[in-house]
Amino acid sequence: MVGDKWDALLMDLGSSLHDVATMVRDDGPDGHSFPIAQTDFHPTHDAGTRMSLICIGALELLLSYGDGRARWELDWTDEDVQFVKDVVRAVCTGNSKEVQAPGRIHVEVTLPDGSTVKTSTYEFPFGLVPLPGWKRWGKKT
Structure with a gap:
């Protein structure tokens, strides 16, 4: 059942993103990588950033930004599936x-409706060290 949902999500993303990103699906060496599968979205222009979507069976979806340091951990709810679609399109454009x-890394995404979503990720060991004001003086891209 999750495999069907995964296929449907990727078909929808592939058709809706054809003008802004190339989708690279990794179905594993046997052509079927469940329970874990990954698909990458490579923007077709310089302003966009690569995204990766990882399905961990019926448990969750991991949506990662750029090199994978920033991410969202999501469920298979209709709301989260729509969130994936909106964020991938926004980031790729x-x-x-x-x-x-x-x-540490902080990402802010402006969705098609004008709202914003944010995520921050902290990595061991340097993420444990306080760095006041890092979102102001950190490297911006």
């Missing part, structure tokens, strides 16, 4: 901002 500092 260049509607995102990123700030990096040692051991």
Whole structure:
């Protein structure tokens, strides 16, 4: 059942993103990689950023930004599936901002409706060290 949902999500993303991104699906060496599968979205213009979507069976969807340091951990709810569609399109079309500092990354995405979603990820060990104001002075892309 999840395999059908995964296939439907990727078909929908592939058709809706054909003008802004190339979709690279990894179905594993046997052509079927469940329970874990990954698909990457490579923007077709310079303003966009690569996204990866990983399905961990019926458990969750992991949506990762760029090199994978920033991510959203999502469920298979209709709301989260729509979130995936909106974020992937927005990021691939260049509607995102990123700030990096040692051991941390913050991403802000402007969705098609004008609202924004954010995620911050902290990495061991430097993410444990306080860096006041890092979102102001960190490397912005």
